[in-house]
Amino acid sequence: MSELGDGFVGNSYDTVGLYRASEKVAEFVHRTPCKKSSTINELCGKIVFLKMENLQKTGSFKIRGAMNKVSQLTEAECAKGLIAASAGNHAQGVAYAGKARNVPVTIYMPIGTPAAKVNATKGYGATVKLVGQNFDEAYVAAREEQLRTGATFIHPFDDLAVIEGQATVAMEMIQQRPEIDTIIVPAGGGGLLAGTLLAVKSIRPDIRVIGVQSINSAAIAIAYKGKNDGLVPFQGKTIAEGINVKIPGKLTMNIIHSFVDDIITVTEQEIASAIIFMLEREKTLIEGAGAAAVAAVLNNRIPSTSENVGIIVSGGNFDVGKLSECQQMSIQVPLAK
Structure with missing residues (x-):
């Protein structure tokens, strides 16, 4: 490879x-x-x-990568629910994609994320958790939650499908x-x-x-x-x-x-x-x-x-x-x- x-x-x-x-x-x-x-x-x-x-x-643009990734997930992967970390735009993309496949979504976002992005993410049906002062801190928290629950993680950028x-x-x-x-x-x-x-x-x-x-x-x-x-x-x-x-x-x-x-x-x-x-x-x-x-x-x-x-x-x-x-x-x- x-x-x-x-x-x-x-x-x-x-x-x-x-x-x-x-x-x-x-x-x-x-x-x-x-x-x-x-x-x-x-x-x-x-x-x-x-x-x-x-x-x-x-x-x-983030909806593009999220839709491409989520569309490729198996039913078994979707059954575990989706989880992601985002400064806002990836959150909305994953929430939209999850809703399209009728899959529950949890998003970790930094505490200072603009209210418009937080509310829009919730509007697409996702559960939002505000953690940390920046994306990287929210990412760590999301990864910890993913390990605990076994949910399918949708990375905001480091994934070829995204x-x-x-x-x-x-x-x-x-x-x-x-x-x-x-x-x-x-x-x-x-x-x-x-x-x-x-x-x-x-x-x-x-x-x-x-x-x-x-x-x-x-x-x-x-x-x-x-x-x-x-x-x-x-x-x-x-x-x-x-x-x-x-x-x-x-x-x-x-x-x-x-x-x-x-x-x-x-x-x-x-x-x-x-x-x-x-x-x-x-x-x-x-x-x-x-x-x-x-x-x-x-x-x-x-x-x-x-x-x-x-x-x-x-x-x-x-x-x-x-x-x-x-x-x-x-x-x-x-x-x-």
Whole structure:
């Protein structure tokens, strides 16, 4: 078996899983728009396309990976119930998938998770337990509960079926906008980035893929570039709670190391500015994770040779109570011109 895991021979990936995921996920999710942004085009001097996963069912791309994984479970695995840990979006995806298969779901979420995400998860029928100060602490608690009860654990990113489900975002982008030469992807545990890499490097290897993290939660960037790049260890405070992960997945990092073109970081002020920008100029609400990818483009962090840029706007489950905080933060960093 390859060090990348099942589904790989050396560094070569068997794309059967991608197309199977695409067929399965299409039954349950929206084919979200990949819209051109004239406003961002004018600011950045590039042609920019926004893949609007904030308009997805449950408000995020995460439903794709959850549906693909849960659809593959046996009846015996489902009979034990499902359990997961999440900062919010994976929670809703697993809750939705569990409801679709009539399986009970328990989700462990950090205490500071936005109320909108907690309530939405409960709305899909899941039992929610708030534990810990961040995703990693909630994850430990969920794993302990899983060992005690024998429930089936649905990992938010370090699972090939989940990764292949997330890959369907990029597969749609390639179909919708074949002229794209660069895709910008927010990264936390690395599931969306790894999935994007599998899809793009298998189908359109000419497309550049760049991951984006908050400088306050840059575990993947540090693992990829090393601390000598001026990055600091995990600080844990970020408005992009959806990508606030201390320890990325082993499988996701193997895929990222093998295929990614670059990992870059943006500041908290730049993320806040991107949230306000998208609300004011694009008339759409996005959460911090998706805003990180937008911020990378607005602040000219991407290669000058990139001309047709796709941004994965990963989700829209933002706590509107934090908008005033975003406005205050965003004043500090002017948008690119």
